[in-house]
């Protein structure tokens with residue numbers, strides 16, 4: 001096993017898990033799905049799954065249900081929603097309006113995350129990164145998880161439709177369907193899943209943008225989609241590299257499982273970083289003027305530069321350390337770029 005693979009496996013922590021003691025018990029569940037003994041993986045065994053006795057009781061907590069929604073991804077989607085709502089409005093948005101928008105978006109996005117975990121509850125047992133999730137670990141049963149995902153999705157969609165009209169609600173439902181019904185089954189079939197996932201991950205910007213005055217036919221809205229699509233390539237290529245062994249062993253088809261040298265992941269990261277700059281610079285010029293677009297262009301390039309640099313380094317040498325730096329830079333670059341584009345619409 002190469003050093004970087006060992007580091008990746010040793011350092012694997014479930015990114016969407018909520019750490020610490022369980023705060024609040026909300027139901028008692030009897031597990032009927034495969035559970036995992038993570039120690040088996042840590043000790044080198046590939047046989048992750050051990051059937052949890054059917055009559056064993058497991059206690060679900062509020063924390064487990066939060067974890068089911070993929071809270072870190074949802075949080076980042078909410079960051080993009082704040083920015084795109086202000087860009088759609090062309091200025092500040094009333095705090096109450098923003099809170100309703102964030103609640104509706106979080107509910108639909110959380111429902112999508114839960115539905116994805118329901119779909120992948122068995123294969124998630126096969127990866128150390130995902131084996132401790134509530135469903136594979138047997139902390140939440142299938143039926144309550146399904147009801148939770150359903151209610152969250154329906155209530156979130158109704159909230160968006162009632163408060164903001166059809167366009168944001170349709171954007172939410174379309175995103176949900178693309179992510180859950182198209183992307184999720186594609187993950188075990190073709191590496192093109194990343195392209196579909198990138199579109200699904202980008203469409204939520206249209207929820208915020210159309211909720212506050214933007215329309216589906218605006219170039220600005222679609223350039224914001226372009227920003228998110230482009231950003232996800234470096235973001236995910238870093239992850240796909242770090243977990244390539246787990247992905248491969250579990251049966252997922254990713255760029256890095258079919259091309260483990262990292263060459264393809266490298267050029268996809270660079271291409272995504274360059275496309276991100278192109279979309280950002282175009283957005284900087286849309287409101288018109290001369291000096292502000294120039295200033296904003298410099299700001300866009302400066303904001304995106306860390307991820308381009310990390311992509312170039314990762315492309316030159318694909319290893320765990322460079323992949324981790326690339327992932328970290330992606331999580332800083334997106335909010336920084338959105339901040340600059342948002343400030344730009346105020347001038």
Ligand code: HEM
Nearest residue numbers: 013014015072073076077129194197198201202232236239
């Ligand atoms: C092709 C699309 C995407 C894929 C395949 C993807 C995949 C992943 C995976 C597997 C992780 C977990 C990494 C780990 O366990 O260490 C992760 C982390 C994360 N992703 Fe993505 N992602 C995508 C798009 C997005 C989008 C659209 C957002 C939000 C706008 C996002 C935000 C995040 C955040 C905030 C984290 C947490 C990083 C951490 O652990 O601190 N991702 N992503």
Ligand SMILES: CC(C)=CCC/C(C)=C/CC/C(C)=C/COP(=O)(O)OP(=O)(O)O
Nearest residue numbers: 108109112113116172175176197200201204
């Ligand atoms: C409004 C709305 C419906 C928003 C939903 C959009 C959404 C959840 C985008 C996530 C993007 C994405 C492809 C994440 C990776 O999932 P993964 O399944 O590859 O991650 P995993 O391997 O950790 O499960």
